[in-house]
Amino acid sequence: MNQENLKLLSSVLIITIFQIGIFNNMNLFNLINPSFYLLIFILYRTTFDRTLFILLGFFVGLLIDLTAQTYGCHTIAAITICFSRELLEKYSFGVNANLPKPMISGTILTNRLFFFFSIVFIHQLIYFSLVFFSFSFISTIIFYTLLNSIVTFIVIWVTTKIFFEKKR
Amino acid sequence: MQSIINSIIKYRNLIIYFFLLLFSFNNLYNNSGIHYTKLGNISTGIAGYSANQINNIKSYFNLITENKLLKEENLILKRKKLSYSPNKMESKNSAPNIISANVIKNTINKRRNFILIDKGSKDGIITDSGVINSSGIIGIINNVSPDYSSIISILNTDLKINVMIKRLSTIGSLYWDGYSPSKMILSDIPSSNQIKLGDTIVTGGMSFYFPKGIPIGTISNYETNLTEGYFDIEVSIFNNFSSLNNVYVIDNLDNEQINKLINN
Numbered sequence: 001m002n003q004e005n006l007k008l009l010s011s012v013l014i015i016t017i018f019q020i021g022i023f024n025n026m027n028l029f030n031l032i033n034p035s036f037y038l039l040i041f042i043l044y045r046t047t048f049d050r051t052l053f054i055l056l057g058f059f060v061g062l063l064i065d066l067t068a069q070t071y072g073c074h075t076i077a078a079i080t081i082c083f084s085r086e087l088l089e090k091y092s093f094g095v096n097a098n099l100p101k102p103m104i105s106g107t108i109l110t111n112r113l114f115f116f117f118s119i120v121f122i123h124q125l126i127y128f129s130l131v132f133f134s135f136s137f138i139s140t141i142i143f144y145t146l147l148n149s150i151v152t153f154i155v156i157w158v159t160t161k162i163f164f165e166k167k168r
Numbered sequence: 169m170q171s172i173i174n175s176i177i178k179y180r181n182l183i184i185y186f187f188l189l190l191f192s193f194n195n196l197y198n199n200s201g202i203h204y205t206k207l208g209n210i211s212t213g214i215a216g217y218s219a220n221q222i223n224n225i226k227s228y229f230n231l232i233t234e235n236k237l238l239k240e241e242n243l244i245l246k247r248k249k250l251s252y253s254p255n256k257m258e259s260k261n262s263a264p265n266i267i268s269a270n271v272i273k274n275t276i277n278k279r280r281n282f283i284l285i286d287k288g289s290k291d292g293i294i295t296d297s298g299v300i301n302s303s304g305i306i307g308i309i310n311n312v313s314p315d316y317s318s319i320i321s322i323l324n325t326d327l328k329i330n331v332m333i334k335r336l337s338t339i340g341s342l343y344w345d346g347y348s349p350s351k352m353i354l355s356d357i358p359s360s361n362q363i364k365l366g367d368t369i370v371t372g373g374m375s376f377y378f379p380k381g382i383p384i385g386t387i388s389n390y391e392t393n394l395t396e397g398y399f400d401i402e403v404s405i406f407n408n409f410s411s412l413n414n415v416y417v418i419d420n421l422d423n424e425q426i427n428k429l430i431n432n
Contacts, residue, residue, distance in 0.1 A: 050181050058188045065195075072196035072204070076189060083185040130196070133206055 009046070015040050016060055020067045022038075031144065034152040035074075037064060038123055039159060041081050042116060050086065055084030071132065077126040082118055088118050117153050124149045190432050202366070239269060242302075245267050246416055250379050265419040267291055271412045272316070279346040281321040283307060285415060288315040290372045298377035298418040303327070304384045304402040304407040306415050323349050323409055330375040331384060336432055342369065342384065342403065352385065354401035361399070362408050369403050376426055378418065 019037040026033050037060055044053055061078030065071060092115035124145045132141050176183065196203045197368060227234070247266050269291075273284035287293050289312045299306040299319050307319040308327070319326050323344050331342045331354065340357040368386045373380025385405035393400050 051184060054181060054184055054188065058192075061192075071199040072192040075192040075195070079185060081179065081190070083208050130203075133203055 004045075012040050012056065012060065014087055016063060019064055024064070024068050028151070032148055032151050034148065034155045035120070035127070036152070036155055037078075038081070038152060039044060039156050041078070041085060042107070042119055042156065042160075043164070044085075053085070054079055054082045071131040073127050076130060077123045080126055081123050084122070085119070088091075088115060088122075092118065116157060117149070120153045120156065121145065121149045124152065179425075190207065203253050222266050239268050243416065250418070256269055265292065267293055267417045267419065269317075269400040270419055271415060274321075274409070274412050276321075276323055278408045279325045281323040281409075282310075282411065283319040283415075284318050285322050286315070286419070287417065288313050288317050290314045292419065294419060296377065298379075299415050300378065300382055300418060301407065301412065301415045303408070305371060305378055305382055306407065306412065309417060319415075321409065322352070322405075329370040329378070329384075331369050332372040332380075333357065333361070333387075334370045334381075334383075336363070336367070338363075339372050339374065340401075350405060351353060351388070352403045352405055354387070354403050355398065357399045357401060359397050359399050361395075363387060363390060363399060363401065365389070 019035070023034050023036040040060060041053075041057060044056070057078040058075060061075030064074045064078075068074065092111050093159045094111075108131050125141070128144045128148070132144075177324055193207070197207050208387065215265050219241070238258060250266070261315040270284040270288050271283055271285040273282075273283045275283075277401060282305065283299075285299075293312050295309050295312055297309045299309060307321040307324070309317050310320045311318040322329060322342075325346045329337065329342045329345065332339050333354075336360050338357055340354050342343055342352050342354050345351075357363065365387055369384045369386065371380060371382040383406060385403045385407075387401055388404040390400040391400045421426055
């Protein structure tokens with residue numbers, strides 16, 4: 001196992017532990033539980049294998065589901081994000097999509113913002129749609145999605161600024 | 169084979185994604201009560217809809233058989249109905265034999281109209297048998313070939329049928345004046361009878377062709393002919409002769425005996 005893989009594995013483990021230990025129990029205003037683990041899917045290097053990425057999303061989602069008793073909602077949202085990330089990257093960064101670390105450095109700020117927020121928003125939308133699972137709750141789903149997306153986005157953005165940009 | 173493997177490798181991400189999605193939904197379905205109920209409802213709805221559509225298509229192909237069965241069942245019912253009619257009490261013989269047939273040619277625009285049906289002597293049809301359908305009487309068999317028969321339609325100015333006003337049990341004669349295919353003329357009803365518009369006209373049972381009590385039509389108009397002492401009655405018939413399809417030939421088994429007696 002090379003250094004890159006080890007780094008990936010350790011960061012996945014640390015982020016998942018943070019999610020399970022802290023963010024899953026946050027319950028801010030009885031409404032907000034930021035999905036901090038989305039950081040894994042944002043930071044995953046595009047040069048890595050996509051199949052492995054989907055499997056990684058599945059196992060992380062499953063682990064969080066088991067601890068949060070959400071029975072598969074996180075898993076479905078996570079694998080969908082992993083599967084569609086390539087598309088989101090292309091849509092956000094255009095020709096620069098295949099850069100080694102496009103989401104962290106060397107890209108235009110608005111592109112990065114769009115990429116981060118689109119991943120967070122789509123994930124949250126899928127997750128809350130599955131949690132409520134009814135058309136009659138459409139307004140509640142949108143309300144929860146927006147609120148949690150904003151908080152999750154802030155948490156992830158700040159974390160990348162503090163921990164990942166310094167390493168450059 | 170190689171191309172299949174190649175395409176599996178090419179679309180492996182999609183395949184893995186759908187496989188994991190299915191697994192997750194299964195997990196959700198089995199463990200969460202709300203999702204179990206809702207997904208169960210959706211699947212029942214889809215299953216019900218598809219089964220219904222398949223059934224519709226299947227039943228369309230079975231229509232010919234279904235129609236045949238219905239005709240046979242109808243025949244049995246007709247036979248039963250006629251065997252229970254008061255005519256049965258007067259008849260020494262068994263109930264009339266009924267043969268189902270399809271109309272293959274029909275005219276209504278002449279003064280002497282004939283109908284052709286797809287059953288003949290091979291099927292047991294004999295001349296002078298009455299022909300009816302579910303709405304009333306059609307006519308009388310006048311010619312029979314091995315496979316086909318021709319019927320003198322009641323819309324034929326030569327034909328007179330013995331009928332009865334159901335409410336009053338008054339006997340009269342029904343004939344066609346050659347004009348409207350939905351109207352006929354009822355004659356020989358004495359003006360001493362209290363007839364009303366809407367009175368039902370049924371077969372009188374005195375013509376050997378038709379059993380008693382088969383509905384024909386209703387009185388739509390009448391005038392009193394003071395000089396003759398009879399009513400001029402116009403009857404709206406139940407049958408629509410422009411759309412005849414399935415008919416029943418009544419082979420009255422007593423006809424032969426009665427004819428012999430009359431001739432003697």
